[in-house]
Amino acid sequence: xxxxxxxxxxxxxxxxxxxxxxxxxxxxxxxxxxxxxxxxxxxxxxxxxxxxxxxxxxxxxxxxxxxxxxxxxxxxxxxxxxxxxxxxxxxxxxxxxxxxxxxxxxxxxxxxxxxxxxxxxxxxxxxxxxxxxxxxxxxxxxxxxxxxxxxxxxxxxxxxxxxxxxxxxxxxxxxxxxxxxxxxxxxxxxxxxxxxxxxxxxxxxxxxxxxxxxxxxxxxxxxxxxxxxxxxxxxxxxxxxxxxxxxxxxxxxxxxxxxxxxxxxxxxxxxxxxxxxxxxxxxxxxxxxxxxxxxxxxxxxxxxxxxxxxxxxxxxxxxxxxxxxxxxxxxxxxxxxxxxxxxxxxxxxxxxxxxxxxx
Numbered sequence: 387x388x389x390x391x392x393x394x395x396x397x398x399x400x401x402x403x404x405x406x407x408x409x410x411x412x413x414x415x416x417x418x419x420x421x422x423x424x425x426x427x428x429x430x431x432x433x434x435x436x437x438x439x440x441x442x443x444x445x446x447x448x449x450x451x452x453x454x455x456x457x458x459x460x461x462x463x464x465x466x467x468x469x470x471x472x473x474x475x476x477x478x479x480x481x482x483x484x485x486x487x488x489x490x491x492x493x494x495x496x497x498x499x500x501x502x503x504x505x506x507x508x509x510x511x512x513x514x515x516x517x518x519x520x521x522x523x524x525x526x527x528x529x530x531x532x533x534x535x536x537x538x539x540x541x542x543x544x545x546x547x548x549x550x551x552x553x554x555x556x557x558x559x560x561x562x563x564x565x566x567x568x569x570x571x572x573x574x575x576x577x578x579x580x581x582x583x584x585x586x587x588x589x590x591x592x593x594x595x596x597x598x599x600x601x602x603x604x605x606x607x608x609x610x611x612x613x614x615x616x617x618x619x620x621x622x623x624x625x626x627x628x629x630x631x632x633x634x635x636x637x638x639x640x641x642x643x644x645x646x647x648x649x650x651x652x653x654x655x656x657x658x659x660x661x662x663x664x665x666x667x668x669x670x671x672x673x674x675x676x677x678x679x680x681x682x683x684x685x686x687x688x689x690x691x692x693x694x695x696x697x698x699x700x701x702x703x704x705x706x707x708x709x710x711x712x713x714x715x716x717x718x719x720x721x722x723x724x725x726x727x728x729x730x731x732x733x734x735x736x737x738x739x740x741x742x743x744x745x
Contacts, residue, residue: 433493439686440490443693447483450696451476457709468638470547471525472695474555475518475641479692482514486689496578501570504581508569512562513555514692516604519649520554522642523608523615529638530615534622561603564596597660605653612642637703641695648691652684 454476458469465473485507488499497504565583573579583596616639623635659677662669699706 436493436686437490440486440493440689443689444483444486444490446697447479447486447693450693450700451480451483453710454696454699454706455480456713457706460713461709467528467547468525470551471521471528472641474551475521475695478514478517478521479695481510482692485510492581497571497581498579499571499581504569504571505566508581509559509562509566512565512600513558515600516558516561517554518691519604519608519645520558521551522645523611524550524554525638526612526615526619526642529635530619534618561599564599594660594663597656601653601656601660605649609646616642637698637706640698640702644694644698645691648688648694651680652688655680655684 455473458465458473458476488503488507492499568583569581570584571579572582572584619635655677658667659681661667662673662677667673
């Protein structure tokens with residue numbers, strides 16, 4: 387590992403919440419060089435509390451997403467196009483959840499895992515961020531074509547859906563490469579080691595590029611696609627009074643809503659911080675402290691997303707409950723009477739004409 391020129395970092399870089407291990411985008415230094423530093427006032431959250439949160443999210447995500455994958459794969463001969471997307475979404479959330487114990491340990495002891503693991507878990511984290519919203523955008527396009535344009539012959543082809551999913555994973559990987567390349571284990575004097583970007587002598591320019599990249603391609607553009615597709619989809623459903631389709635769409639809308647609730651606050655805080663860094667809005671110590679605290683809260687909220695989708699399927703997705711009970715009944719874990727009482731829903735709402743396992 388090459389020597390780090392510590393003169394290019396101010397003490398505020400290490401005291402600020404922006405210089406944490408957990409941000410999805412590369413943050414700028416806490417203060418402009420040459421300006422009077424603000425005293426860091428990040429939200430007081432004990433490392434024990436954070437570790438507890440991360441472990442709970444890890445366990446819930448591991449259990450929930452594994453069950454989602456099991457139910458979809460068990461009924462793979464009849465799974466819908468949407469199920470294929472949701473399967474990939476569960477895989478993305480599960481991969482991210484597997485990194486949470488490492489992040490939790492680093493909250494207590496600092497980053498003691500070296501550069502190789504720093505790059506690997508950062509890559510998994512970034513890929514999950516991109517792939518989740520890109521897959522949700524694909525689902526919105528699939529629903530838009532199936533309901534608004536009644537297009538079935540094209541989108542029902544399994545090999546095409548697999549190609550789209552592989553393309554989304556590849557795009558997510560490519561977009562995740564910059565942090566993967568420049569992240570490394572850094573050992574600042576008098577501070578715990580950290581996993582962070584080392585940009586050498588580059589400063590604001592490259593950090594702004596690394597910040598705008600995920601905001602544009604990883605959030606804004608897919609969000610616009612979803613708003614367009616679901617806007618026209620809802621209009622078509624209401625105009626046609628398609629009650630059964632309304633019921634089938636509840637899970638998809640709930641998944642998108644939860645994603646926005648988890649990620650929109652973080653991206654709004656990131657946008658506010660970007661505007662302040664670029665002097666569009668005035669930077670003050672009070673505003674800096676408010677943004678630092680907001681980063682702490684919204685970051686934890688964004689982490690919760692990886693365990694919430696299975697909960698949505700369990701409480702709203704009648705077909706997911708039926709599929710899970712069917713597997714359990716097959717192996718004698720529940721009685722067949724319970725399976726009969728749950729009863730298989732009669733409505734069908736997949737773009738391929740098959741019943742979706744999660745709705």
